Amino acid sequence: MSDLTQPTRGATAIRLEATNHEGSLLGKNVTPAKFASGKDSGFAFADILFAIDLNNEIVLGDAFPDWRGNLYDIQMVPDMSTLVEWKPGLDSVIGDYWLKDGRPVPICPRNMVRGLLEKLAAHGYTATAAVEIEATLFEESVHEARARGYRDLTPLGGSTGATYHLARSKDWIDYMEAVVARLDELGITWEAWTDEAAPGQTELNLAPTDPLRLCDGWARTRQVMREVAFELGHTVSFMAKPTAGFGQGAHINLSLQKDGVNQFFAEDGPSALMERAVAGLLATMEGATSVVMPQITSYRRLVDLTGPPTTVTWGVNNKTAAVRAITGHPKYSRLEYRLPGSDVNPYFALAVVLAGVLAGIEKELEPPAQVSDMAWCLPDDGVVKRIPDTMSKAGAALDADPLLREYLGDEFVDFWVASRRWEWMEFHTKGGDPFAELSAWESTRYFEFP
Template sequence: MSEISTTATRLEPDVHTVRIESTNHDGSFHGKNISPAKFTACADSGFAMADLLFGLDLGNAPTLGFAYPAWRGHLADLQFRPDMSTLVRWAPGVQSVIGDYWQADGTPIGTCPRNLARMMVDRLATRGFTATIAVEIEATLFQESVHEARAKGYRDLTPLGGSAGTAYNLAKSKDWVDYMSAVVRRLEQIGIEWEAWSDEDAAGQVELNLIPADPISVCDNWARTRQVMREVAFELGHTVTFMAKPTAGYGQASHVNLSLQRDGGNAFYAPDGPSDTMRHAVAGLLATMRGATSVMLPQITSFRRLVDLSGPPTTVTWGIANKTTAVRAVVGHPAYSRLEYRVPGADANLYLAVATILAGVIAGIDGKLEPADPISDMAWCAPDLERLPDTITKAADALESDLILREQLGDEFVDYWVGTRRWEWMQFHTTGGDPFAELSEWESTRYFEFP
């Protein structure tokens, strides 16, 4: 049986639309709606998508001022290739599938987030390791519909569930519970398993935890979960944002938990604390952290979260069971020993964040790097600790000069990403951004709905 016939048999009889799905470098959810006949005919060869997918900013302007990779042309077509293992029934009559971007000659696009993450997973496998990750999805919910939010310029919105901002608060109004209950029901319908959801620190903020799994599956589930949360909000007349700091209050994060397995066991576990592999991994993460910050905090608003004592890490540090550091090590348990990478904001593209984290881990293991002593005290407000870059341009400069991440992620991605971040800085300063505001109207308009 041919691949195309196999694809045809996997479409359900009542399907009238197949939605192809991906994220671009900024983490926006993109795709096309395809007829079943067209999908069956082209699933093997791929679907044409203009290269502007990776060439437009979040304001829909073409990014300029830096060298384009060889595959960028005058609206040249890229090939979207579906990964049929991700085919699910999304809604009555609709199936959806996630895929990657390739050149016509079969070369993977170096800035395709899913390609980059898979490349790091494969590289880790050549060293005898598999990775398990988990992600904490944070979002802020508002009573207003997205249309009302747009009319108000995404400002002065009403938090869903009440104004209380203490974490784990169960005294929420019914609309809050109804929304999250609808979200998890939808996730279950499309086969995404979740572990927990709860009130977070800011008013209207929620944290949703998906089950740990292999990196690509978790990233796929992350992308789809955010889409589910948007669709449910629209259906219930509310709105949701994954903006790093949607109000002048608390920001929101996207912490990544990671463990490595080798020969059937947890490679991060040792009875007396961090294993050698965990120490090397930590050292690699610290060595690349300043450059990695550009990926973990991708937008102008991302850096407004970096305030001491407010939750996010602000220093290049690690500690054992220390949530004030950038990397928290959980040790002493054969199953649960892991690293929590606490830098990413809720606006980070998880595929790129995971690729960059794994790049640091691989470099640390390959070089048998050793980290500085873990921080046992509070890592905030410490004058003797190295600080994370606190602006989009400082972080871009750090990534541009990071030889480890260049080697692991490739010049094509690093140069392209740095160019887009400098473009973002220029747009902010020339099209209405206010660097002195707690949160400018420019940022709300640009980032509230995207990524």
């Protein structure tokens, strides 16, 4: 991502960045001198960053692993390949969390992706991934949005929804042009942006690259989109459903290469390797739902005929299925994993995709028959399963998934299941309304995160 090997000469601060489990970039700004003293050994962060919710409450309800205690320190070690000049005077670098004994923090999102890529590499494969980032823009400033409780805001660019529409008003276009200009400055490669279905909504596609770099770029793109919105006096939200209308997702596209050759390509349809990958993704989909649909609002997207998948299905060129296989071209053959919400942690999203793909390959799984019909509204005949439609159902599925336990680790699964139970409990007992289409509690909690 970066040619920098050390902070820029004019930098007065370096921003250390990494996501915790919720997916926003967390970190702190340090002086160049402090950075020089800690860039190899790491910077201390309290373990509590993996135990706070989006309301800054300590998450309770599970047994801590041995590296967590009464607010122990863990080390964030910067990955210097991610060092960029964020703006004049400020550099930024993304890091990973490590324990003092040199082991990666087992639930560190970035380290989890790194570990799964190493497992793929052991089979001789490299992965290429891309993401479609959906977000909704509002005319009001974030201060105004806060004052209104993030409700009744005005979609930027017009109040009608229209996919691919080029006649959005100039304020919407100015925003997106400013965003991609910033991405260019930061070296984050994007491919396209367009109007999406809901009023104020956009889709910004990051270009295919290696998964770790993609996650870094994805997390930073959210940061960029927030900063540009602030500068222009607008607001952007990555909530899975920022208004009671359309939801928004984050489709992940993935292919595997060996010696630079796309292994998902075959002349006559999905390659055998692609079918293994599909099988693994479907075998783990119910449990993975908990991770890629992390918040209460995530599940409000799951409505037939509105775009998101609702069934554990796949199909060649079938966008109503959860996994779409794009076949027949040596360059473009890939899988599109359509389940994640826009509120997902980028690293965890790639981790569960890689885990499913690895499980399919290593266990030599066979995929179910592909769905050539519409995959929404299918009869409840026991052949096709519905995607878990509540946080509690998805959490139970993850808890019981032996494949995800094997590939993501028991510690992660136990941690994540407990953290979602806490979230579910907070929603129900602290003011969330399960009977509303979108409750004020959700807007307050999720609008600005991740």
